[in-house]
Amino acid sequence: MLRTMPRYGYQPCREFHVVVLGAGGVGKSCLTAQFVHQEWIENYDPTIEDSYRTQLTVDGRQVMLEILDTAGADQFVAMRDLYMKTGQGFLLVFSITSRASLEELVSLRDDIIRIKDDENIPIVIVGNKADLTDQRAVDRARAFAISQQWNAPYYESSARTRSNVDEVFIDLCRQMLRREDYVDDSRENDPYYHKADDPSSSKRRRRRKNRDNKEHKCVVL
Ligand SMILES: Nc1nc2c(ncn2[C@@H]2O[C@H](COP(=O)(O)OP(=O)(O)O)[C@@H](O)[C@H]2O)c(=O)[nH]1
Ligand SMILES: [Mg+2]
DSSP: OOOOOOSSSOOOOEEEEEEEEESTTSSHHHHHHHHHHOOOOSSOOTTOOEEEEEEEEETTEEEEEEEEEOOSOOSOHHHHHHHHHHOSEEEEEEETTOHHHHHHHHHHHHHHHHHHTOTTOOEEEEEEOTTOGGGOOSOHHHHHHHHHHTTOOEEEOBTTTTBTHHHHHHHHHHHHHHHHHHHHHHHHTSTTOOGGGOTTHHHHHHHHTTTTOOOOOEEOO
């Protein structure tokens, strides 16, 4: 059977680079494995740094994510600078059982902003291991206050129980899509850009209303 592409409403698949950052042992690899492969890996090799491609639909839009699960052992600062430069969205992960892991995010975020030269880069703050309630060392209010300062949403997740795993990646996708819409809008002001040639421009105009409404969000289990 011949299948034709709908003429209107066709949206090309967006591709985004996501970088998962945080101290060693907070659960970056477990979160990534749960999101990409829906599997729990108890003991992931802490030295493995790898990237994964996965496709998903966010608000009816096709998104291809290239997710880099960092391992923090970069001998070369230049390597880290490179993936920070390439990254379009960042998951900053700490463990709710370790106050030091939250503190580590401060310098990571500073580096991202310096390297990207952009205060509004899409970021989600993730307090992982939320299933370990009796070992909690970070007050939810404190983590949320930091995320508010950074104008980023705060989620508490558990890679073990798979709660809020999809949600953190989807939130990041929404931020990246919104940002892309914003860039596209600026392009529409370019006299050399002919929006009549672009079938998705009217959709973008409708979405424009939603841009820049980064709300302070705290999503817990
Ligand atoms: N209870 C619990 N343990 C977790 C969770 N996520 C990761 N872990 C454990 O924490 C350790 C480090 O996880 P890993 O993903 O390798 O951390 P990474 O160094 O940040 O990549 C492993 O022993 C995991 O089993 C979680 O959400 N809950
Ligand atoms: Mg790892």
